[in-house]
Amino acid sequence: xxxxxxxxxxxxxxxxxxxxxxxxxxxxxxxxxxxxxxxxxxxxxxxxxxxxxxxxxxxxxxxxxxxxxxxxxxxxxxxxxxxxxxxxxxxxxxxxxxxxxxxxxxxxxxxxxxxxxxxxxxxxxxxxxxxxxxxxxxxxxxxxxxxxxxxxxxxxxxxxxxxxxxxxxxxxxxxxxxxxxxxxxxxxxxxxxxxxxxxxxxxxxxxxxxxxxxxxxxxxxxxxxxxxxxxxxxxxxxxxxxxxxxxxxxxxxxxxxxxxxxxxxxxxxxxxxxxxxxxxxxxxxxxxxxxxxxxxxxxxxxxxxxxxxxxxxxxxxxxxxxxxxxxxxxxxxxxxxxxxxxxxxxxxxxxxxxxxxxxxxxxxxxxxxxxxxxxxxxxxxxxxxxxxxxxxxxxxxxxxxxxxxxxxxxxxxxxxxxxxxxxxxxxxxxxxxxxxx
Numbered sequence: 001x002x003x004x005x006x007x008x009x010x011x012x013x014x015x016x017x018x019x020x021x022x023x024x025x026x027x028x029x030x031x032x033x034x035x036x037x038x039x040x041x042x043x044x045x046x047x048x049x050x051x052x053x054x055x056x057x058x059x060x061x062x063x064x065x066x067x068x069x070x071x072x073x074x075x076x077x078x079x080x081x082x083x084x085x086x087x088x089x090x091x092x093x094x095x096x097x098x099x100x101x102x103x104x105x106x107x108x109x110x111x112x113x114x115x116x117x118x119x120x121x122x123x124x125x126x127x128x129x130x131x132x133x134x135x136x137x138x139x140x141x142x143x144x145x146x147x148x149x150x151x152x153x154x155x156x157x158x159x160x161x162x163x164x165x166x167x168x169x170x171x172x173x174x175x176x177x178x179x180x181x182x183x184x185x186x187x188x189x190x191x192x193x194x195x196x197x198x199x200x201x202x203x204x205x206x207x208x209x210x211x212x213x214x215x216x217x218x219x220x221x222x223x224x225x226x227x228x229x230x231x232x233x234x235x236x237x238x239x240x241x242x243x244x245x246x247x248x249x250x251x252x253x254x255x256x257x258x259x260x261x262x263x264x265x266x267x268x269x270x271x272x273x274x275x276x277x278x279x280x281x282x283x284x285x286x287x288x289x290x291x292x293x294x295x296x297x298x299x300x301x302x303x304x305x306x307x308x309x310x311x312x313x314x315x316x317x318x319x320x321x322x323x324x325x326x327x328x329x330x331x332x333x334x335x336x337x338x339x340x341x342x343x344x345x346x347x348x349x350x351x352x353x354x355x356x357x358x359x360x361x362x363x364x365x366x367x368x369x370x371x372x373x374x375x376x377x378x379x380x381x382x383x384x385x386x387x388x389x390x391x392x393x394x395x396x397x398x399x400x401x402x403x404x405x406x407x408x409x410x411x412x413x414x415x416x417x418x419x420x421x422x423x424x425x426x427x428x429x430x431x432x433x434x435x436x437x
Contacts, residue, residue, distance in 0.1 A: 006281070009288035012145030019138045020214060023231050034135045034218065035227050042130035053125035053312070054102055060085065060309040061095040068092050084305055091314055098317035117327050120373040121319040125312055127222045132307040135218065137300035142214070144299060145291050146284030153280035162242075163208070164249045165201045185210045185401040192405060195263035200249075203257050203407045207417050208245040210398050211237065217389055219311065223319075224369040224385035226378060232436045233386055240390055240425055248420060253413040319370035322360055326371055332356030342423075346430045349377040357384045358426070361391045362399075362418050379437040386429045393418040 019033045026036045045052070063085035070077045071086075087095070104110045105122045142148075159165060185206045192202035217234055221227045248254055326332050333356060340355035348354070354375060357368035368388035372381045393399050399414050409417075 005285035005289050008291070009146045009150075009281075009284045012141050012288055012291055013147045013150075013284075016138070016142030016145060016147060019135075020142050021231065031228050032231055034131075034138060035230060037134035038127070038131045038218075038222070038227075041133050042126060045130060046126070049126040049129055050106060053129055054099075054106060056129070056308050057095070057099050057102055057125070057313045057316075060313045061092075061099045063309070064092045064095055084309060087310070087314075091310075094317040095313040098313045098320070101320050102316065114324070117323050118320045121316050121323060121370055124223055124316055124319065124370070128219060128307060128312045128315075131218060131222060132304045132312075135214075136304040136307070137296055139214065139303055140291075140296045140299045144287065144295060146287035149287045150280045150284035153276060153283045157276055163204060163245050165204050166197070185398050189401055189405045192407070193263060195261050198259045198261055199407045200254065200257035200259050202405065203254055203402070203409050204245075204249045206398065206402050206405070206407075207254065207393060207409070208241070208248055210392055211241055211389070216311070219307075219315070220366065220369045220385050220389055223366070224372055224381045226382045226385055226437075229382055229436055233382065233389075236386060236429065236432050236436070237389055240428055243428075244390070244421055244424060247424065248417065251420070253409070253416055257408045315364075315366045318364045318367055322363070322367035322371055326356050326360075332360060335359055342426065346427060348383060348430060349380045350375050354380055354384055358387060358422060361388045361394055361422075362415065363395060365389065365391060365394045379433045382433050382437050383426075383429050386433075387422065387425060390425045390429070391418060391421050393421065 021032065023032055024036060026039075031039070042049070063081065064087050067077050067082055067085045068087070068089065071082075101110075101118060102122050102125070105115050105118050108115065110118075188197070188202055188205045188210070191197055192199070197205065214234070217237070218227070218230060221230045221233060226233065336355035336359050337352075339358045340352035343351035343355055343358070354372050357371040360367040360371060365388045369381075369385045372384045375381055375384075393402075393414055395403075395411075395414070402409050402414060403411065
């Protein structure tokens with residue numbers, strides 16, 4: 001750990017912090033640097049964005065169809081094709097549905113009321129395109145330059161007493177928090193199978209720390225039209241997430257899960273004789289030493305491809321379906337009636353109109369923000385966007401992995417955890433929104 005590595009660690013971390021965490025005043029509002037870049041790129045691409053989005057969705061659907069069909073036939077496909085386009089049947093159907101709906105909306109081949117209900121979701125593609133370009137190559141400076149490892153070591157002494165998981169899980173918790181939620185839950189499931197976690201410990205990590213990535217949080221903020229409040233919203237999510245991670249492991253159902261391993265426990269590595277701050281700096285400098293522009297390019301391309309070829313077509317499809325379901329069926333209205341009264345008692349504007357969005361996050365956490373795009377109250381949109389991001393238990397991704405991991409968490413218990421996160425978080429988010437918005 002030389003002065004060169006320390007300087008490199010500080011330089012890279014400063015770029016990441018300035019890009020994602022420092023607010024700037026721009027065109028009459030406050031936003032982070034990535035948000036400002038997103039607005040500029042969106043403005044620049046506005047003449048061609050609809051055509052580009054449609055082509056990207058078509059390419060994504062075609063690539064996933066090819067991978068899926070070849071897989072069903074037992075034939076091999078190039079590794080990069082499967083890595084980029086491989087999805088389950090339900091996600092393939094979502095991509096095809098999105099392609100059809102976006103094409104028909106763009107060329108006005110649907111009834112006008114259907115186009116109106118879907119238009120905000122279709123327009124979201126332009127925002128996602130701009131966001132992917134603006135942030136993909138800056139994200140590595142925040143996540144891969146040593147800052148994550150530094151804070152992982154700093155928090156190590158507090159992990160066991162606060163969250164009831166092994167102290168050496170601290171790096172996993174930070175990785176889960178900052179990284180993509182799907183990668184986080186898959187990592188935790190794999191470590192459970194290898195004997196690093198008991199059933200209870202794995203469930204705690206997967207159900208409390210699989211927060212969505214910073215890019216996706218920005219996507220939700222853009223969708224709900226609360227991007228000027230992204231920084232306080234993200235800080236609120238961090239604080240509230242830590243609070244929930246302290247409370248939920250101590251109540252049903254997480255406290256009832258078995259403390260048993262499914263494999264022999266690997267030997268734990270010694271932390272050495274350094275104090276925790278020295279270890280944190282050493283870890284940060286070690287990561288910074290491996291940091292390179294080539295890695296930034298590779299990670300940036302992967303992040304951009306993930307947003308444009310998976311998140312965008314699937315998110316738009318689910319959003320359109322959710323909007324049509326909410327607007328033209330009474331299903332969510334019936335189920336969310338009690339939540340409407342709770343929102344009303346908390347003083348949230350348009351309480352019963354947005355109540356379905358409080359439960360729609362159990363299907364997919366992207367849907368709630370899309371359901372409130374037409375709500376006039378900025379504070380209400382802020383509440384729903386924040387709530388959807390803190391719920392994290394959605395069955396299209398995190399929930400599916402938790403169920404498949406066989407931790408003793410069935411669909412009923414998963415729904416209980418979802419509602420616990422919702423009911424505990426909602427009053428706090430409403431109170432915070434009165435101070436922020």
